[in-house]
Amino acid sequence: MNKRILGITTATFATLFLLTACSPKEEGSTETTTSTTAVQTESNETVYPLEIEVTDSEGNTHIQTFEQAPERIVTNNLSSIEILLELGLKDKIVGITQPDNEVTGEFADDVKDLDVIGDKMTVSKETIAGYTPDIVVGREMAFNDESIGSVATLNDLGIQTYIQTASSMTSNPPLTNVIDDVLALGKIFNVNERAEEYAKELETRYQTVVEKVQAQEGDETLTLLPIVAYDASKSSFAVFNISGGLQSDLLKQLNVKPAVEGSVADPSLETIINTNPDIILYVTADRNADLDANAVESIKNEPLLKEVNAVKENRIYTTTYDDFMDYGVRIFDTLEMLGDHLYGENK
Incomplete structure (x- = not known):
């Protein structure tokens, strides 16, 4: 079976939705994205096996292979929790780290329903493994063996990862990387239609502000x-x-x-x-x-x-x-x- 390599960039998104292009990057700036171009099928279903690249806090890239949509998710920050909830994946979240603050907004009650596995400063890879996740999703800095486990360690345990490109500390990610993360997670979990709808909403919000600034x-x-x-x-x-x-x-x-x-x-x-x-x-x-x-x-x-x-x-x-x-x-x-x-x- 042919494998598919996922990489959803801002340019791909703009082409997909025929929206106004984002303002050009300044010369010499660095943008964190996943690799190459996203593969879409006529039915908008993800084709598995699916391969994506994630980049850790040391700048190393790792291929993550998904034979099917993951069924058990652990997350390590509020932003990834809320994206997953927006994509309708609440029932797949088996564990979260304790949010830094009391959660407000539309997902407050949903977050309260989720199982807290520990504090982000003290949770260990052994704790993570005990929840038998198929995938760990979250911010770049936590993926090390002193915390939730490095990508390599988690992979050795049979656990795939998705590191939010918007959380990169090895580059200066643009705001549009949040949109890339939405689309990438939609692809991994085969909820592409909802991810694309949500990404379009976010792109519209972003462009509205950018155009207002440019005009004044x-x-x-x-x-x-x-x-x-x-x-x-x-x-x-x-x-x-x-x-x-x-x-x-x-x-x-x-x-x-x-x-x-x-x-x-x-x-x-x-x-x-x-x-x-x-x-x-x-x-x-x-x-x-x-x-x-x-x-x-x-x-x-x-x-x-x-x-x-x-x-x-x-x-x-x-x-x-x-x-x-x-x-x-x-x-x-x-x-x-x-x-x-x-x-x-x-x-």
Whole structure:
């Protein structure tokens, strides 16, 4: 039987749906995708055996062979859980790692129904193997033998993997890799029609924001500082690294750049004053709930920050950790929120 090699790229998707092409990548940028071109049949059914390539955190590629659609799934992050639920695969999910925050939104009740196998920081490959999954789906960083098991180790146990291309830390994946992941998982599980419908919805959302930005952007590039756990009593906070990864492309599509490169910053008001960001994005998380309740108002009312551009121009926006720092569809919510504030009716 002939094998099929899966690789769904943004170009393939655009051709399939005849939508407006994504804005061209800047010269020298790197895009993480699976290999070659996706094979479609007239009936839109996946042809097995199916081979795909996954790339681990060390940049090594591994061929994963599927003789049929997997029946038992373990996932290691919220974004992969929600994509699988959207594709109608709830009954196949036999285990998940504990979400970082209380899950909200349309899949909150579904996630509560799923079996939590442990915390992402402590779960082991032995625990994973005990659930006898056919496939482990999730973020790149967890696929190592100190965590859920490397791709090679899991394969030796007869377990296939799918590493979200949007979670790559070895390159700077574009937001459209989320769409690629939807299509790839649709192919693996032979739910192509739903995956393509969902991918088209996401592509439309993405293009709407991109076109809005392109129609209005000027020569000025705004700067953004993501603030986490702002403590007014100590005048301290933390920042995420948004100079790389999926978040880097989110800013790029909005004609915005990080106010601080990397995640190394003095956690004091002096950093905010010296960087003078045009936008402050306050990121909430359950672990910081006590601080988050008054954080934005505290920033606005801090006398030492009154001359900071973001404060003067009232460009302090709020998002959640899952909507900004995970590797799935929720990041489109943040893209739309910021796009609307910077270029839309709320401008």
